[in-house]
Amino acid sequence: MAARDYYFDNVKFVLIALVVTGHLIEPLGTEPFLRPLYLFIYAFHIPLFVLISGYFCKNLSSGEYTNKVISRLVVPYVIFETLYSLFDYYVLGEQTLKFSYFTPYWLMWFLFSMILWKVALPYAVKIRYALPISIMVAILAGYANDAQYYASVSRTLVFFPFFLAGYYLKREHISRLRTPLIRCIAVIIVLTAAVAMILYGNGLEEKWFYGSVPYEAMGHPEWSAGLYRAAVYTGAVLLGGAVLVLVPENRIPLITAGGRNTLYVYLLHGFIIKLLAKASGFYALFRYPALQLLLPVAGILLTVLLSGGGLRHLFKGLVEPRLNRLFKKPLSNRSQSRTMSR
Template identity: 60%
Template structure:
């Protein structure tokens, strides 16, 4: 077994913690105290998570590549999309029970899009200039009025360039950039990004970072609206790049190990967040000064859901054993006859 790279485990834990914190403070994101942090998180955390995911998809020619997509993503997606639909009806009080596998429920969009990205990747990399073309398509797609939530089509298109960039990324290139000088520069970029969100957060719409709506829905029907998406891409590249540079490659006790189980934290934390909403937490305590404790609480929740304790108890849901479902793969990509 290849030795794990602590750099990526640390990065994955940071990013999943930001996902959890972002969802915990989202109902409060309109408040002056939380809006800058919320905007800063959403300006880069999803693009960077997508890029890291693409980095680990280099074995696209392996015989079992598509089978792994089914086992690690398709099956968990079907299971949790169903569970969240049930949760939405019985806990959140939805008017009717509705299973909609082609309109992903809330955070399930990421898993749905990941399936598409992974299945598309082997074909996309055969195209010349695939990366700039994917950025061009993503900018152009914002002019389509119907590119929204169905089949997660808008986000799939908008964030695919980061997935593709991750595939092309070489870890050696990252290491070359992580010098003492560039780390100071990256820290300055992060500080500048925070200042921008603090001073101008009231006029920045977070929807530009979601990638889920066409320009017209964001009140920009003009033909130059694509400039705003380019701006969102620039913010993601600058701030996300700065985070990649300052991230340590050393093993961090507990943190590095927890970064191996980020899928558990991603799929399970939604029940906690939605449960808090259903219980009226934000309506009751939304104005309380101590709500800033949601930030460290998000870190603790992430750590708990990423633990081996949780993995051993929910592994049958998130990592189902499907060996008997598929025929044994041969080295040339074929399959042996079933017995």
């Protein structure tokens, strides 16, 4: 068995911590002190998470590929889409009980789009120049006013180029970039992006980073609006690449182990954040900038808590259900079993 690559566990922990932190500070995302951080996170963390997800989709010819899509994505999606609807109604006091399996609930869009990306990937990689074509389709999708939240159409198209790029990405590509010179450049990129968000963040529309609405909905009906999406892509590639270069490769207590359980963190943290947002006066406690500093810290601590082995054991039946009996054995395995029984 090949030794586990701690590097990707570290990357995944950093990204899921950014997801949790971004969602935790979102209700205060317009506050002058938190807005630069919010924009900085959203400028790259979704594209980079999608890229890493695509990186781990190499075995397209495996007989288990479709089974894993169903057992690790489709079934957990249905379970948690249902649970979030029930949570809204019975815990948060929503007026109606609404199940919206084809309009994913808040954070559930990622699993829905992941299903579509994985289904499309074996066909997409057979197309010549698939990556540039997917980029063109994503840019053109912004001109379609009906490509929005239903079936996660907009986000699926907008972020698919990163998923496809992740499939083509190889470990040696990253290793070649981890030189002292490029690390220095990466630090400059991160610092430049942070300063830019501080100085110019107030005039930036965060919906450009969501990938969920057309250009016209963001006040850009002009024919050249696609250039803005191209600029957003460029920024995500530069900033995401800088993060990949800077994340350490060695094993780090809590972080490396936590990076193995990112799906648990992703699916569970929404319940806590929704509850906090509904709780009377919780965000009122963070009126002052000094106190707002505690929210990113709380995001990291919540990530560590939810990525622990205890919660994985507790919720494994929901997040990673065992569905072996649901699938037929491959024909070759069945033939082998008959031969051995003779």
